[in-house]
Amino acid sequence: MILRVLVGVDSAPFRRRLLRILKDLGTDPLVAAGDGELWERLTREDLDLVLLDQKWLPEPAEKLIASIRTLPQQPEMIAFYGREEPELRARLLAAGCLAVLLQDLTSASLRDTLKTLLDSRRETATLRLRADRPEERYGLADLFHASPAMERLLAVARKVVRSDSALLILGETGVGKGRLARAIHQEGARAVGPFLAISCGALPESLLESELFGHEEGAFTGATRARRGYFELAHGGTIFLDEIGELPLHLQVKLLQVLEDHRLLRVGGERHIPVDVRIMAATHRDLEAELKAGRFRADLFYRLAVVTISIPPLRERHEDIPLLVQRYLELFRQRQGHKVAALTRAALRALEAYDWPGNVRELMNVMERAVLLCQGSEIDLADLPAAIGAGAAAVPERGAAAASSATSFAIAPAMLSKSLRQLRAELNAELERAYVAAQLEATRGQLGETARRCGLNPRSLYEMMKRHGLRKEAFKQVIQAPKPESSPRQRGRRR
Numbered sequence: 048m049i050l051r052v053l054v055g056v057d058s059a060p061f062r063r064r065l066l067r068i069l070k071d072l073g074t075d076p077l078v079a080a081g082d083g084e085l086w087e088r089l090t091r092e093d094l095d096l097v098l099l100d101q102k103w104l105p106e107p108a109e110k111l112i113a114s115i116r117t118l119p120q121q122p123e124m125i126a127f128y129g130r131e132e133p134e135l136r137a138r139l140l141a142a143g144c145l146a147v148l149l150q151d152l153t154s155a156s157l158r159d160t161l162k163t164l165l166d167s168r169r170e171t172a173t174l175r176l177r178a179d180r181p182e183e184r185y186g187l188a189d190l191f192h193a194s195p196a197m198e199r200l201l202a203v204a205r206k207v208v209r210s211d212s213a214l215l216i217l218g219e220t221g222v223g224k225g226r227l228a229r230a231i232h233q234e235g236a237r238a239v240g241p242f243l244a245i246s247c248g249a250l251p252e253s254l255l256e257s258e259l260f261g262h263e264e265g266a267f268t269g270a271t272r273a274r275r276g277y278f279e280l281a282h283g284g285t286i287f288l289d290e291i292g293e294l295p296l297h298l299q300v301k302l303l304q305v306l307e308d309h310r311l312l313r314v315g316g317e318r319h320i321p322v323d324v325r326i327m328a329a330t331h332r333d334l335e336a337e338l339k340a341g342r343f344r345a346d347l348f349y350r351l352a353v354v355t356i357s358i359p360p361l362r363e364r365h366e367d368i369p370l371l372v373q374r375y376l377e378l379f380r381q382r383q384g385h386k387v388a389a390l391t392r393a394a395l396r397a398l399e400a401y402d403w404p405g406n407v408r409e410l411m412n413v414m415e416r417a418v419l420l421c422q423g424s425e426i427d428l429a430d431l432p433a434a435i436g437a438g439a440a441a442v443p444e445r446g447a448a449a450a451s452s453a454t455s456f457a458i459a460p461a462m463l464s465k466s467l468r469q470l471r472a473e474l475n476a477e478l479e480r481a482y483v484a485a486q487l488e489a490t491r492g493q494l495g496e497t498a499r500r501c502g503l504n505p506r507s508l509y510e511m512m513k514r515h516g517l518r519k520e521a522f523k524q525v526i527q528a529p530k531p532e533s534s535p536r537q538r539g540r541r542r
Contacts, residue, residue: 048172048241049275049282049322050095050165053088055079055103056127061150065098068158072165073282075320089115091264091272094122095168100150101128109142116143123168169283173241186234190227191374193506194364200356207354208234213306215291215351216329218358221408224329225289227358232285237325240284243277248293256298257314260305266315278311278322285325291351292332292343303347326351361403361410366504368399371407375414376426387418390426392514393472396479397428401435428468480515483508484522492522 052074056062062078069076077092079085085103088094097115104126105111115124123145128135136147146164148157187201187208207214208231216224225244232242250258257266261276277286288294294302305311306326310319328351337343361367372390380387390398394417403409417430428436465473483501490496498508512518 048169049279049320050074050169050172051093051275052076052096052098053079053085053092053094053122055085055097055099057100057102058150061100061127064154064157068154068161072158072162073321073323074165075279089118089122093120093273093275094118095120095172096145096165097122097124099124099126101126108139108144112139112142112144123164125164173284185226185230187230190223190230191367191370192364193366193370193504194359195504196359196364197367200358203354203356204231205234207231209236210354211237211325212353213325213351214327214353215334215355216327216358217334217355218329218331219360219406220331221406222358222360223407224358225287227356228285228287228327228329231327232287232325235285235325237284241281242285242287243281244287244289245277246289248290252295252298255295256301259298260301260311260313261316262314263316266313270315273313276311276313278305278324279320281324282322283324285327288326288328290330290332291328292330292334292337296342296344299344299347303344303350306347306350361406365399366507368410369395369507369510371410372398372414375411376418379415379418383418385418385421386424387421387426388424391428391472392476393428393468394426394431396472396475397431397435428472476515479511480517483511483515484517487512487517487519487522490522492519494519 050073052069054062054065054069054076055078056065066076066078074096077088077094079088085099089097108126112124115122124143125146125148126139126144127148127150129150131149139147145168146160148160152160187204190197190201192198192201204227214228214231216227218224228244229242232238245258247255257270257274257276259276259278261274261279262270264270264273288302301312305322308319309323310321312319334343334348334352338345338348372395376387376390379385398410398413405412413432413435416432417426421427421430483497486497486500490500494505494508498505501508503511
């Protein structure tokens with residue numbers, strides 16, 4: 048966060064020295080023209096610190112200090128005196144003054160002292176900002192996955208966590224673009240700073256500019272005091288611009304200027320404010336199509352897309368579903384205090400077969416609903432939305448069609464004693480087990496080759512074998528004795 052400091056000092060040389068040090072320390076210093084303007088600036092500016100010399104302090108000073116502390120931003124006050132007065136110093140500190148300093152401090156000592164006080168205030172302001180905008184703290188390791196596509200994506204993400212370069216994250220709605228951006232921030236050098244996310248499509252255009260860049264008093268109707276925007280608040284950290292494709296063209300120009308110049312101009316302002324922010328952006332739109340249509344600036348696109356990460360939809364990485372299901376089962380079980388321990392095989396197969404148009408966000412909502420509705424210890428098909436159950440119904444039918452060229456399916460008498468749901472689940476399980484067993488037999492228990500033939504990730508194959516009680520050793524023993532140079536077990540270990 049950029050700290051705003053109001054300086055009220057009579058001595059011009061000391062004032063110039065203060066302003067030079069404050070700018071070097073990365074603050075945004077303002078100067079009050081006289082003690083008559085002091086309270087006016089205090090009430091219409093967002094301030095973090097007020098620096099006043101003895102001549103600006105009324106007697107008694109305790110009343111002014113108390114009044115300053117009641118302002119919305121609760122700014123701290125630092126008083127400067129020409130000579131040491133122990134009793135006065137003790138009285139001001141007891142009244143809430145942050146520090147009482149002597150004006151004849153050397154520039155080096157003054158700089159070191161102010162840096163310590165500013166760092167303390169910045170830490171307090173950041174903690175308050177996080178309290179106002181609660182955030183989960185997690186890293187890339189918390190993005191559960193088993194699919195090769197996500198592993199490749201995270202390999203790129205690990206390379207850019209320490210960078211300050213702009214990052215563009217692409218993907219459908221609900222794939223977890225914001226979660227990935229936050230994870231990259233948490234593992235980078237800016238993790239100690241704030242992470243602020245704003246959706247460019249969630250606010251009306253008239254408010255978006257003020258939210259991003261801040262505004263000065265009187266900039267528009269209702270602007271009764273100056274206000275910092277997201278860029279100033281995110282100073283030293285990261286700003287995440289979600290749905291960047293919705294940003295109006297005139298704001299795209301202003302954003303490009305911030306990216307190139309590292310400074311901004313508030314709405315209604317005349318003074319440029321330097322900012323140190325890493326920018327991450329995300330969109331579900333095809334930005335190249337938006338470029339051709341003239342709705343997105345090419346120069347901004349190339350400036351944002353220094354590194355581009357595209358998150359595949361969940362339907363293209365079904366191997367991740369079991370891990371995500373388990374993660375959200377544990378999360379919502381703890382949150383809701385339910386004793387749900389697992390899912391039935393039928394329920395898990397239904398979740399794996401579903402196409403998830405809403406991606407990970409939809410899966411999370413489905414699991415929250417399932418934990419809430421489940422009455423027993425296992426989530427079953429009845430606890431899932433009807434659309435997911437309907438998708439599961441098609442799976443055995445496709446399997447049966449692939450297994451036989453017959454025009455009809457023979458129903459054994461014993462099958463008629465079971466419900467359609469129960470029969471479908473059993474047939475699907477038998478088909479799955481028989482298929483995996485046949486592939487294991489064909490590959491002599493080689494898991495890597497079996498996974499490739501099945502179109503599965505090795506971890507997903509292992510979980511499937513575990514569900515059906517299949518062990519690779521059983522298929523190795525069926526074939527021939529091992530070759531002299533290496534045993535099948537050794538070959539398996541090398542894999």
